[in-house]
Amino acid sequence: MLELYYLKEADSVCSNRAVITLAEKEIDDWTPRYIKLLNEDHFQGDYLKMNPKAVVPTLVHDGNPIRESSIICDYIDELKPDPALKPKDLLQRAYMREWIKDSDEIGFPGVAALNFVTRFRSVIDVKKLESRWKKQPDLEKTLRQQSVIREGMDSEWVLRGLVGWDRIFKKMEDTLADDRPWIMGDNLTLVETCYAPLVKVLDMIKWLDIWLDGRPHVAQWWDNLGQRPSVLGLDEYDGHTADVNSDHAKAGMALVEDARERLQSYNADRA
Template sequence: MEEEVKLHGFWPSPFSHRVIWALKLKGVKFDYIEEDFPNKSQLLLQYNPVHKKIPVLVHRGKPIAESLIILEYIEETWPEHPLLPKDAYERALARFWIKYGEEKGITFYNVFRSVGEDQLEKAMKEAMEVLKVLEEKGLGEKKFFGGDSIGLVDIAFGSFPHWFEGMEEVIGVKLLQPSTFPRLCAWMENFKEVPVIKENLPDPQKLLAHLKRIRESFIADA
């Protein structure tokens, strides 16, 4: 039976890329539909009437929304090339860190949207605390969060090596320094070298221009 896999996404979205990476790592063929934001297509609104946002995976005509839920669906539907550990305890740990990342993601966005020295200093302090937890408790001495090979936790944190670096460049601060976070910085380099990741990233200059526009809107609204 034909799989009929389609993905509605938006080129600068790290959440769309999470799903692209997972599908590619699994060897799943899919059609990609680029959404034109803010002009959302009627199909997108039909498939995701609650949140009205990307990504949306459509498998055999049935839509699945929210990137982390989509990742779990992909893992269960295509068990070949597993992205979660086989051991139940290790799977639970992986899900813990994925949830931790979901809860703390706003911390890094707050750095990017901070306007004014006091606001930025507060946001950076909070972000540094989260990075310290990831460095010491999440990653430790491992190459990837799950061990020697890339998994769902790495994909969930995949915005760091490209998007967060771009945000740092736009605001002119550098939080992820090898001297402060050597393990996370080594992980980012390892992550970038995975062929599926390297071959499926937005153009860095185009992304940087996109982030600069967003940053300018924050400053204008302040």
């Protein structure tokens, strides 16, 4: 039996990594177990036994929990041979894992900060958030959220996110310059299923042009990836769409020029 404890929200990037990977693997015999952050389901005893870090998602296979979204995606790929989401070549697999490591260490905290400074900061009840901080086991996550909520666009985490994604998209543009359709070549891999939810959020807050202007290969890659049914399905979640009138888009567009100027200033200082 395969169960996924996850958030059914378009900006829950870690949950959506697993959902997209399941879809791309054409696995549909799994049971959804919805977690609601507002109800603090992830702090409840039964969930903490499965996931002591109180993070989402958790995949449970025949009663055994698998944690950490990129590890979950790799596990899902191993459940059946086709369609394969990893290269056959051992060296290429190593390069694939390097991409995924960047998505975990740079891409995820970057998106978390940028989504917080736009959408979350504009609507969140700070008192509820302060209560959640007391329960969060992950100190770095707490410090990042506190910095962004209290300092807004001046937070160093916002700059880290802007610069980190600039680095990622530059690497992508260089990689895709030979007109390959996907990062690892002719076939879509775990690189795409791990990056898609992250880039999706940047698209939702309407900040993608900050990095994609002048990077046509990445723009085409995202256009192709964003149109896959596995990714389009995220637009069906209640309250979260790619529409310019969505709450994410409105909050993002109010700050996009500030973000662009901050990245440009940083790059100019290093030139």
